[in-house]
Amino acid sequence: MKIVVIGGVAAGMSAAARTRRLDETAEIVVLERSQHVSFANCGLPYHVGGVIKDRDSLLLQTPQSLKASLNLDVRVGHEVRGIDRQRKSVHVIELESGREYDEAYDKLVLAPGATPIRPNLAGIDHPGILVLRNIEDMDRIKTKVDKGAKTAVVIGGGYIGVEMAENLRERGLNVDLVEMADQIIPPLDREIARDLEIHMGEHGVVLHLGLAAASFRDAAGQVAVELTNGKVLVADFAILAAGVRPDTQLARSAGLDLGPRGGIKVNAHLQTSDPDIYAAGDAVEVSDTITGLPALIPLAGPANRQGRIVGENICGRDTSYSSTQGTAIVKVFDMTGGGTGAAEKTLIKAGRPYLKVYLHPSGHAGYYPGSAPMHIKVLFEPGTGKLLGAQVVGYDGVDKRLDVFATAIRAGMTVADLQHLELAYAPPFGSAKDPVNMAGFIGTNLLKGDLALWYAEDFPAKTVAGMILDVRSPQEFELWHIPGAVNIPLGKLRSQLDRIPRDKPVFVYCKVGFRSYLAYRLLRQRGITGVTMLAGGSLTFQSYHDSPVAPGQPTPEKPRASLPYAEEPAVPATASGGKTVEVDCCGLQCPGPIKRLKDEMARLSPGDQLRMSATDPGFIKDAPAWCLKNGHEIVRIHKEGARIEAVIQKGETIAKTTGVQASGRDKKTFVIFSGDLDKVMAGFVMANGALAMGSEVTMFFTFWGINALRKPGPQAAGKGMLDKMFGWMMPKGPDALTLSKMHMMGMGTAMMKLVMKQKRVESLPVLIASARAGGAKLVACTMSMDVMGIKPEELVDGIELGGVGAFLGEADESNVTMFI
Ligand code: FAD
Numbered sequence: 007m008k009i010v011v012i013g014g015v016a017a018g019m020s021a022a023a024r025t026r027r028l029d030e031t032a033e034i035v036v037l038e039r040s041q042h043v044s045f046a047n048c049g050l051p052y053h054v055g056g057v058i059k060d061r062d063s064l065l066l067q068t069p070q071s072l073k074a075s076l077n078l079d080v081r082v083g084h085e086v087r088g089i090d091r092q093r094k095s096v097h098v099i100e101l102e103s104g105r106e107y108d109e110a111y112d113k114l115v116l117a118p119g120a121t122p123i124r125p126n127l128a129g130i131d132h133p134g135i136l137v138l139r140n141i142e143d144m145d146r147i148k149t150k151v152d153k154g155a156k157t158a159v160v161i162g163g164g165y166i167g168v169e170m171a172e173n174l175r176e177r178g179l180n181v182d183l184v185e186m187a188d189q190i191i192p193p194l195d196r197e198i199a200r201d202l203e204i205h206m207g208e209h210g211v212v213l214h215l216g217l218a219a220a221s222f223r224d225a226a227g228q229v230a231v232e233l234t235n236g237k238v239l240v241a242d243f244a245i246l247a248a249g250v251r252p253d254t255q256l257a258r259s260a261g262l263d264l265g266p267r268g269g270i271k272v273n274a275h276l277q278t279s280d281p282d283i284y285a286a287g288d289a290v291e292v293s294d295t296i297t298g299l300p301a302l303i304p305l306a307g308p309a310n311r312q313g314r315i316v317g318e319n320i321c322g323r324d325t326s327y328s329s330t331q332g333t334a335i336v337k338v339f340d341m342t343g344g345g346t347g348a349a350e351k352t353l354i355k356a357g358r359p360y361l362k363v364y365l366h367p368s369g370h371a372g373y374y375p376g377s378a379p380m381h382i383k384v385l386f387e388p389g390t391g392k393l394l395g396a397q398v399v400g401y402d403g404v405d406k407r408l409d410v411f412a413t414a415i416r417a418g419m420t421v422a423d424l425q426h427l428e429l430a431y432a433p434p435f436g437s438a439k440d441p442v443n444m445a446g447f448i449g450t451n452l453l454k455g456d457l458a459l460w461y462a463e464d465f466p467a468k469t470v471a472g473m474i475l476d477v478r479s480p481q482e483f484e485l486w487h488i489p490g491a492v493n494i495p496l497g498k499l500r501s502q503l504d505r506i507p508r509d510k511p512v513f514v515y516c517k518v519g520f521r522s523y524l525a526y527r528l529l530r531q532r533g534i535t536g537v538t539m540l541a542g543g544s545l546t547f548q549s550y551h552d553s554p555v556a557p558g559q560p561t562p563e564k565p566r567a568s569l570p571y572a573e574e575p576a577v578p579a580t581a582s583g584g585k586t587v588e589v590d591c592c593g594l595q596c597p598g599p600i601k602r603l604k605d606e607m608a609r610l611s612p613g614d615q616l617r618m619s620a621t622d623p624g625f626i627k628d629a630p631a632w633c634l635k636n637g638h639e640i641v642r643i644h645k646e647g648a649r650i651e652a653v654i655q656k657g658e659t660i661a662k663t664t665g666v667q668a669s670g671r672d673k674k675t676f677v678i679f680s681g682d683l684d685k686v687m688a689g690f691v692m693a694n695g696a697l698a699m700g701s702e703v704t705m706f707f708t709f710w711g712i713n714a715l716r717k718p719g720p721q722a723a724g725k726g727m728l729d730k731m732f733g734w735m736m737p738k739g740p741d742a743l744t745l746s747k748m749h750m751m752g753m754g755t756a757m758m759k760l761v762m763k764q765k766r767v768e769s770l771p772v773l774i775a776s777a778r779a780g781g782a783k784l785v786a787c788t789m790s791m792d793v794m795g796i797k798p799e800e801l802v803d804g805i806e807l808g809g810v811g812a813f814l815g816e817a818d819e820s821n822v823t824m825f826i
Contacts, residue, residue: 007032009320010096010111012086012256014038015047016306017287018117019067020313021320026076028321034078035109037098039085042141043067048306050144051166054151055173064141089114089260091280113282113320116257116270117313120250120288120304129222134229134243138166139250147245151177155242158182159231161219163190165336167247168202171211172339174245181211182239184231186218186248191343193332195350197462197550198397201381202338208645209339214239250304252289265291265300274326275319276312284320286312295331295415296348296394297356303330333412335405340647342404346412347395350385360385360394363421363448363459364542366518367441369402372593374433378621378648379518380404381545384411384421384445391420391453396445401648403436410442421449448519457526460513460538462550466490466779472511472536477525478544481600485631488515488547489697489780496521499528506534515540515547517624545624584614584656591620592649599625600632603654607638610656615641621648629654673702675820677813681710681737682746683755683770689826690773697780704816705777706808708787711826712794713737714774715786715801722797729795736794739802740770778804785813 009025011018014036022036036043044067052058069080081100088097095110122137124130136147147170156179160171163185171183183190183206189199190206190213203213217233222244224230231239252269263279265271269291272278278285287309294301308330318325335344353360366379380400386393396411398404414424424446431438439447451457460468465488474491476483483493494502496516506512506529514529514537516522522539529537540547589606591599599620606616618629629652630640637657644651674696678689693703707715713736721733737743748754762769768776778784785808786801798807817823 007112007320008110009034009113009115010109011036011115011117012096013115013117013119013287014043014080014082015045015117015119016309017119017289017313017316018115019044019072020310021115021117021284021286021316022072022078022080022313023076024314024317025320026078028317028323032321034076035111036072036078036080037084037086037096037109038080038082039101040140040142041082043069043072043080043082045141047140050138050141051169051173053144054138054148054170055176057173057176061141064144086256089256089283091260091283094282111282113284115313115316115320116278116283116285116289117287117309118253118256118289119309121253122246123249123251124246125219125248127219127221129224132222132224132229132244134224134241135222135246136243137246138170147243150243151179155179157228157241159184159229159239159241159244160247161231161244162247162249163187163213163215164192164247164249165334167245168206168336168338170245170247171206172209172337175209175211175339179242182214182241183211184214184217184219184233184239186216188216190215191336193334193349194343194345194397194399195383197546198343198345198381198383198399200549200552201399202336202341202343205338205341219244250288252291252302252304254289257285257289267291267300267302269300269302274328275324276316276327277319284316286316292330293328294348294352295329297352297358298329299356301330301332303332305330305332305334307333331412331415333408335408341399341401343397343399344404344408345395345397346408347393347415348385349395349397350383353385353394358394359388361388361449361452362386362461362541363445363452364519364546365441365444365448366542366545367444368437368593369400369404369441370436371433375592376402376434376621376648377593378402379545379623380407380441381542381549382407382441382445383542384424384449386421386449386453388453391422391449393419393421393424403441406436407441414442421446421453425450457523458538459541461541462547464513465547465551466776469511469513470775470779472513473507475506475512475514475525476516477514477521478516479601481604481632482517482628484635485600485628486544486548488544489694489776491515496525499525503532503534508534508536511536511538513538513540516543518543518545584611586615586617588617589619591618591622591625593621598622600628603629603632607636607654607656612656612658614656616652616654616656618652618654620650620652623648623650625652626650673704673816673820675813675816675823676703676705677823677825678705678707678711678714679709680746680826681713681743683740683743683758684746685826686711686714686740686743687770687773689824690770690777692824693777693782694773694780697777697782703777703780703782704785704820705782706785706787706813706816707805708790709794710736712786712790712796712801714740714743714770715784715805716796717800717802718742722799725795725797732795733800740774743770783816785816787813 011022022034046064049058049064072078072080083101085099086096095108097108099106158174158179158181160167160183171181175181189196190203191199219231220234221232225240228240229244257270263271270285270289272285272290276284276286288304291300312327315325315327331347333346362385365382368377368379370377378401383397385395393415398407424442429440474488476487476491476493477496479495514522514525526539591602599622633640639655641653641655676689696703716738718738744755785806788807788809
């Protein structure tokens with residue numbers, strides 16, 4: 007039997023090698039277009055980055071070694087140009103000599119892989135635009151870097167784009183990464199990818215999310231990449247990592263069937279529509295393990311396993327390939343992230359019901375050095391609890407958990423089964439209750455009704471109807487809290503039960519879900535039935551809502567903190583030659599480090615320094631915010647792996663930085679006089695910003711501004727003629743407001759609303775709901791209402807009424823008053 011294999015890397019070489027191991031007599035010819043076979047394409051980014059120093063170590067085999075060990079006839083530099091299915095032969099060109107010939111086969115294996123997507127954009131052929139698929143591509147990129155390139159733009163934030171961005175940054179280049187989706191690593195859900203995005207920013211990669219390359223042009227030898235928002239990035243070169251598409255050219259021209267997603271269609275034996283032609287790897291369409299839908303999942307593991315199965319079937323065995331679940335992992339500087347099975351967005355798209363839990367356990371025992379929390383999301387079927395997907399990001403032990411989840415999904419296990427897995431444990435490696443067991447406990451609690459959850463996405467639309475209860479410590483609450491939340495620390499909850507409403511929902515939360523679970527159980531057993539707890543706590547909430555910055559701390563400019571993480575500025579001597587105290591809080595979960603910081607600072611004298619280390623990821627934001635509020639100076643703070651090191655100098659006085667802190671009150675008052683859509687929006691944008699910074703907010707609506715608070719629908723009964731006319735002529739509510747300029751009989755306002763929607767700017771009704779949910783006090787001016795004939799019942803519920811005295815009282819207490 008003669009077997010011809012097209013493509014000599016993952017799938018092709020696996021097919022050829024397995025065939026030889028089962029059939030010593032077969033004639034096996036492997037035709038490979040490039041100059042290398044069986045190379046480690048997954049290692050390519052790391053040779054560019056200098057992690058894999060020896061180029062030859064990527065070349066796992068040569069035609070000679072394969073001849074010697076497996077008696078394979080491997081021909082590199084030989085490209086197949088066509089398949090003649092009637093004559094059962096392929097037409098080949100030897101690229102160097104131009105010689106053309108036909109090669110007959112009994113069985114043909116198609117393993118041509120996938121080709122990088124090159125969008126048809128102006129300037130796409132610029133020589134500075136490179137792709138990374140094989141050794142030759144890698145050499146081209148590495149040569150540029152070795153020759154001193156300083157800047158690069160990576161287009162595409164998938165696994166390969168992210169790996170390239172990391173490796174180029176490691177080589178000292180300034181790197182911009184452009185991704186069309188609003189997140190990196192699109193197979194992950196956004197709130198999980200968010201942790202990796204922040205980490206990339208910390209390492210100086212500038213992310214441009216929600217944007218695509220629109221065109222390219224030459225800029226004095228460099229390449230200028232124009233983005234869809236008009237911004238131009240100029241760099242020494244650009245890497246196109248915008249995804250791949252199955253290479254189906256040969257299959258298509260040979261008349262083989264393709265699947266609905268555009269890959270080569272194969273049956274369970276990986277046979278194409280021609281029984282003498284098999285196909286495997288990135289070129290084929292597979293069935294998705296969870297949804298059962300046809301899918302393109304270009305990964306090395308499936309390609310290798312499929313190649314092996316092809317070899318078995320060619321040799322007469324009956325071996326099936328079932329499905330691909332998309333288990334993938336990526337290193338992002340010091341972090342690791344990945345997923346297996348379906349993401350939440352995939353389940354939503356497939357219309358598949360699901361439940362989900364989040365958790366933040368440590369990679370290994372907190373008391374053993376080097377541990378850090380991870381962010382885990384597990385999706386499973388309601389009712390049965392059958393596992394549907396899992397995603398994990400963190401520092402240590404991410405790969406181990408992902409693989410356990412992947413195995414459990416493949417085995418058809420349920421979330422309850424995870425509770426009973428007996429996993430390897432000693433302090434350097436895990437916890438007696440492994441994170442996977444913990445996911446099982448939480449998921450089973452949810453299935454059994456021992457737990458009811460609310461989710462970050464429920465804020466503010468659902469939470470507005472109830473009380474958000476924060477059971478963390480006052481210090482944590484002061485640093486950051488969900489707008490509108492009430493703080494009753496867990497330890498005080500039993501004695502303050504009278505503060506918990508019984509007639510409306512209670513949305514309890516803490517940092518990761520442990521204290522809130524205790525609070526939840528307590529409240530349920532005390533008869534408070536409307537209670538739910540926040541899945542994943544404030545850590546997941548912040549990842550979802552993009553709000554990891556504590557109030558009082560300026561939002562860092564991108565690239566975030568690239569310098570402090572890379573360099574270690576010298577620590578100045580203490581101001582008054584005071585003492586230095588060292589404290590190691592590694593492994594302590596929040597609020598441990600911040601409490602310890604507070605206690606230690608209380609013991610020090612002004613001018614003394616505290617050198618503190620912690621692994622709680624929130625500490626890098628919490629410590630500066632706490633110091634700012636309390637008048638201490640952060641001399642240095644940086645992160646090395648999961649470890650955060652801070653040097654803090656005790657200040658002379660408490661809270662000396664702003665008048666707000668000195669007066670102990672941070673309050674902003676807004677006077678909304680205008681009824682123009684754009685102006686009212688500006689007012690609410692600022693109000694929401696102030697709330698997010700921990701400020702109290704009062705908004706005083708007078709004259710035209712009152713229209714923003716009006717309900718749609720008929721006017722109140724009993725109004726005089728003039729009042730009624732006023733009522734008809736004025737807009738009713740936020741949806742009816744119009745632009746101050748360019749209204750153009752409604753066209754301009756409609757266009758503005760459309761653009762806002764496209765650019766994901768929140769609408770005025772959402773901004774109003776969010777400000778109210780955040781605790782903003784909305785006051786309507788009674789004098790203006792009287793003049794304009796507006797009755798209280800014509801306003802939306804929950805609006806306070808007040809006169810000039812009320813306004814002046816509020817303004818007196820505020821440190822800022824704005825008139826809009
Ligand atoms: P390939 O490995 O691409 O091999 C196809 C071969 O066919 C090519 O060498 C091509 O030259 C040859 N060929 C095509 N047409 C012809 C023709 N007409 N005649 C002759 N020869 C032809 N996956 C992971 O799971 N984890 C990772 O970390 C990972 N990292 C990656 C990093 C990079 C930079 C790249 C490029 C890929 C990575 N992948 C990773 C994906 C993984 O490498 C692929 O899924 C896998 O190699 C697919 O195997 P394949 O045999 O189908 O195709």
